[in-house]
Amino acid sequence: MDNMTIEQAIQNNINVKQQILKDVALLNKVEQSIALIVNALQNGNKILFCGNGGSAADAQHLAAELSGRFYFDRPPLAAEALHCNTSYLTAVANDYGYEEVFARIVKGIGKKGDVLIGLSTSGNSQNIIKALKQAKQQEMKVIAFTGATGGEMKALADILLNAPSTDTPRIQEAHITIGHIICEQVEKQIFGAK
Numbered sequence: 001m002d003n004m005t006i007e008q009a010i011q012n013n014i015n016v017k018q019q020i021l022k023d024v025a026l027l028n029k030v031e032q033s034i035a036l037i038v039n040a041l042q043n044g045n046k047i048l049f050c051g052n053g054g055s056a057a058d059a060q061h062l063a064a065e066l067s068g069r070f071y072f073d074r075p076p077l078a079a080e081a082l083h084c085n086t087s088y089l090t091a092v093a094n095d096y097g098y099e100e101v102f103a104r105i106v107k108g109i110g111k112k113g114d115v116l117i118g119l120s121t122s123g124n125s126q127n128i129i130k131a132l133k134q135a136k137q138q139e140m141k142v143i144a145f146t147g148a149t150g151g152e153m154k155a156l157a158d159i160l161l162n163a164p165s166t167d168t169p170r171i172q173e174a175h176i177t178i179g180h181i182i183c184e185q186v187e188k189q190i191f192g193a194k
Helices: 003-022 024-042 054-067 086-096 098-109 126-137 151-156 168-191
Strands: 047-051 079-081 115-119 141-146 159-162
Touching: 003 024, 003 168, 024 047, 024 115, 024 141, 024 159, 024 168, 047 054, 047 098, 047 126, 054 079, 054 115, 054 168, 086 098, 098 126, 115 126, 126 141, 126 151, 141 151, 141 168, 151 159
Parallel strands: 047 079, 047 115, 115 141, 141 159
Antiparallel strands: none
């Protein structure tokens, strides 16, 4: 095994995190995301997540942190990853096309004041873009987790959380770090620090 490759991957991860730490504008957008999510949940709304592949895993992971628990026992929060119903996903992909799988469920269950969090390292996943457009039509708020450029999702997001990288694994690692910070702070602000 090549230790330089292992060490370089770890160093690249650290470099991205250091860039985030120094990016005041991005840190402010993380704070705005926390406030938006707290406000939505306190007003009886829900948080919906969508992503593909590794970003789907991250979407499910973060939804579980909110709906289950993060640091301490507390009531569940209304959060759901939209890809978890495989019968729905495969039926809609078959009948309407894969680009419609998230937009259709957003149309069905999304309400004004809900928050849709879309994750795409490129910012250009068409099924996520269609879901964000649908959410905007329904007066939902949109948070986009992307890579450095934001892609097409940049124009649709109320808040753009664009990890400062173009390397998919490093972007996904940054998304989980930012997502964990959001989940921790949402939990603390709603239920009080334990």
